[in-house]
Amino acid sequence: MQSRRQPDRHARTGADAVTGDPMTGRLLDGRYRIGPRIARGGMASVYEATDIRLDRTVAVKVMHPGLGDDEEFAARFVREARAAARLSHPNVVAVYDQGEDAGTAYLAMELVPGHTLRDVIRTESPMAPARALTLLEPILSALATAHRAGLIHRDVKPENVLIATDPSTGASQVKVADFGLAKAVSTDTQHTATSGVLIGTVSYLAPELVLDGRADTRADVYAAGVMLYELLTGTKPHEGESPIQVAYKHVHEDVPPPSESVPGIPAYVDALVARATARDQHLRPADAGVLLHQLRRVSHALADGVLDDPELTADLAPVLLHPDTGETVAVEVPPRDRHDTAPDPFDGAVIATMLAPAAEETHERTSLIPRSAAAPPAPPARSPGSPSRPPRRPRRSRRGPILLVLVLLLVAAAGFGAYWFGWARYTPTPGVIGLGKAAAIEKIEAAGLEAEMGERAYSETVPAGRVIDTDPGAGSRVLDGGTVTVVLSLGKERYDVPRTKGMSEDQAQDALLNTHLSFGHSVGKYSETVAEGTVLGSDPKAGTTLRPDSAVDLVVSKGPRPIHVRDWTDKDADKAQAALEAKGLTVDRSTEEYSDTVPEGDVISQSPTTGTLYRGDSVRLVVSRGPELVEIPGGLVASGVDDATAKLEALGFQVEVRKNDHYIGVGYVYSVDPGSGSMAPKGSTVTLSIL
Template sequence: MPPDRQPHEVVRPARQGTSGGSADPMTGRLLDGRYRIGSRIARGGMASVYEATDLRLDRVVAVKVMHVGLGDDEEFAARFVREARAAARLSHPNVVAVFDQGDDDGTVFLAMELIAGHTLRDVIVKEAPMSPARALALVEPVVSALAAAHRSGIVHRDVKPENVLIADDGRVKVADFGLAKAVGTDTQHTATGGVLIGTVSYLAPELVSQGISDARADVYAVGVLLYELLTGAKPHEGESPIQVAYKHVHEDVSPPSLLEPGLPGYVDALVARATARDRGLRPADAGVLLHHVHRVAHALAEGVREDPELTQDLAPLLLHPDTGVPVVEEPVREDTGTTGPVPAGADHEPTSLLRAGVPAAASASAGPSAPRANGQDRAAAAAPAPPSRPGRRGRRWRGPLLVLLAVVIATTLGLGAWWYGWARYSTVPSVLEQGRASAVAELEDAGFDVVVGEAVYSNRVPEGRVVSADPGAGSRALTGDEVTIVLSLGVELYPVPEMAGRTLEEAEAALAEVDLELGRVREKFSESVPDDQVVRSTPVAGKELRPGAAVDLVVSKGRRPINVGDWVGEPADEAQRTLERKGLVVQRNEDVFSDSVPAGDVVSQEPGSGTLFKGDTVTLTVSKGPELVEVPGVKAQGVDAARAELESLGFVVRVENISDYLGLGFVFRTDPGAGEMVPKGSTITLYLI
């Protein structure tokens, strides 16, 4: 597979059937005790990328694992870690986020954001060639991401369609910041003996020929990428990577309009500016290129077919073939009639490679390395002009005077129209994503009055930076006109309102007021919160969330009912322990005699059954057992007197004669005997003599 067709590391493609072959040893492995490695997504020259699960945060990530051997090189690993940390510092909506970096027993890895979608290469295959507006809409977030990197001192060095990811929701993300720099920090990049970092189709000439690169190398790659979007083809093709690299060094990128006629000249100029072989003619970094992209996008949005001034402004300068200094148009010299390049500074404005009014195809051959003229042409140009034939006598003076007057009037009208229709207007500069002070200073320097409008929320532009301007970048306005800028409030966040104590309906209404959604509702008994009122929320009150985020609620079902149970006839101590363990209060009444319930058991309870709530009271009546009465002494009493006394005490009396009964009728003894304590109602037997 050619280098520029490698699959990207962090984009998750659609699931496909499993091919044959041995299983990947990384699959199923747990890295750093945190990342459970799943199926492999892609494999490159230095690393393989796997879909993995972050067990600590319960999310799916992409884990890039360096190939065996590379991680063993301590110097390489140290550079890799440094650049991974630098890339992780990039916080930009169009940059694939780096979450973590680690070394698990010699396995060096990166944990990154996993993007579900496809790459820009897929878009090129399906859509290119595409309209300039569509191409710039895809390029703009790429340039914005590179601009953020360049401001942080990070050069990508491997900008290509495979490293531009497009999520299913349309977000554009640039991946692999810092990795190429980690590999090539101390490597000389030459076309012959060194290591070429980056795909050959997008390499800047100076990286091939001199082994040097800076932010302008990324600018060159973006220019090639834009060319490919506009035409569906790469600007330089060859049978081998060396041939392609040679063309980058020795051949200019041709105007896209040669393959796609009808493109505006300023689009050709933007491509020429970004892909100038002399890096001094390119934008200094992606931030400057982003400004140019915004100007071209604005012109396209306004339906401008041709804009000579914009074309002139964007096109790179034409250089003198011998001295390398900018040159100007080649006017006819009145003293000799010859033509030739005039050095810059000879009281002329420098011309551009793509001059206003010159077809892109014609201007493409006038690159910095194109020959100006051969020796025969220069000799012919240096020869004196042939003498002119003597002219006839002039007409009458009235004719020339009228012509002169007409010229003066036409010139005056033309200058007036030019002034009032164009020259007195200034171009509004692009201040998008700049801080307030920087934006105001740039607009005021351009001659405009600045009005700061009401700030708005933005999920893309950081807080305090410009979201929009009216008139927009590239518009023409009079000096002194007002330009209204709108600043970002940052990501729109709303605090979770206090939910506790509200009814479910009230809570749902309160969430709707701050653009939050009601999530999962779970019911729970509560001793302190009444039925149908919110106990708590997750996240808690005050936590700031994005619009549409869900808030889970716990709603009270009221107090938990406690089953009392029937404890009559059961041991009172056991009943008390059980009821108190349930949270009830037990009150005991132990003053009751019972002939049927043993002592210590429950005779009765209040309430007798049903349910109570925590803290309610249960009254237990506990048996003292049967009431005991002392048997009186009735020995030697007559049977009738003894019976009467015992029955008065509640005893049952039974009479029997002893074996030696004499017939006297007196009590000889009792059973139970006198003085014994027996339950009231017991039977006392009288034995008569």
């Protein structure tokens, strides 16, 4: 599981206490020490944790409180553990353990530090086709392994693709996470709906999931194709004002060729996207393994610098295979308007197949009619001897006109009935889109219908208070006196960025989610006054109005800025003080000492000498006063050499005795250097000249 941020594990104790998250610090099942929360979803939260038994860092997914009482939610947790445990693949996030502790259901899984494919799309897309295929290949490899094991993922999306960087090699490693929706193909009827609720992210839902809630491996293939389109273009193929509109487009609109948005993409790459995202699931590759093979063919063509390969393009173009025999039914898909809102239920080839048996049956019936019945029998030949009789005039029958009148009456009655029951009783719904509430109601009631107000909805194009939709829609026929539900606009759906300053990072993320906004990234910033882990603000700022699900970055305090201290020993004390104070440190240089080795004004010692401090911390400098000076005493001249030597040595001087040029051996001092009364460094040498 993804690690979104990597805080100091030892420095989080106090910060987590502020968040009030009851899980943080808890020892789950006597084994997992829960740390900071690193992700949050609608069903569970993910925490960084320490497995104290094996001494390793893991990610623990914990079901939200209360959901454990729902057997279906609990079953999904168990299913995720069992599904992932069946998979052994380097591109699948490993699940280590599953259990329950005092009503808390959890999964222990591999911790993947890094980022998600969604972050890559935000920063790199649109990207070169070769780069996009490189990112998609390990995803398909992981899904292919799952499909071979009889599992379908059912929630393939960029947020469930984690990307970590190997610190030793620097290479990226892609892993597919969250098999919580996975189902065993062999043990399920391939449903992807639970209690009538569609599961999965709507932007990546295959059309068959929207129509009847059934999924097989080709649903994962469709989602992978949508991700490939998003990597190539930087946008999703289908977008709308609501999830329902997006789902509708998945059913009624083809995914456009990526080259429409990013010119220059080879046609065979467009064909690969079209093959993977075909609305008819029979046109898609059977599973991720087949799509992986096709992707590698395209990757080789790109690596060879091939700009156009008609044969490869034609080979990748969607083909319809017979569901029983596997033979090709239609090599070419009949052209259809990509934005067709009411597509034919069958294409031309299928209709031709359906009609063929009828024609053959008609031919067979015609051939079975006896020849004698095909034409009236010839009248019998009259014998020559028979007498001639005048032909009898046929008697006119009255049944014909009566039957004709009855048929006409029945036709007229049937026509009137069809007109009345199929047309006359119905009134077309008037068009009221864009009208105000009162005007819309008046127009509907003027048509002989009743107006009923439905639940309001947001709209990017229709102002608040005006009609954005009716049920039935404009032009639809409704029984006289029927009801038309009117939906009024709430205006554009916008939300203000909440004030997050002073919150913990987890609290700020919850505030964004509760405001229908999404969390983007954490941006660290040093602060001398705000404790580490506390939110300083957001980008965009609080109060900014945004679309729903817009990403908001949080500016989080990193605490005081660390200051690196250098050693100023034997350097000028004034320069040292100026440099340290410029960094915000306090300098104490009240101590001065004599030094025979350090010049006056330089630093004798410093405390601390090196390391990291913070603004306002103190540095103590001991400054040199230079060597200690002592006065040469008077009365040394004409005194005995031994007496003069004793006095000088008592003052700390070194004494050197020399005989002068007039030496006569009496042993009296003739002169002193330096002279009496002068100042000389303590410990320096004084020369005595004697007679």
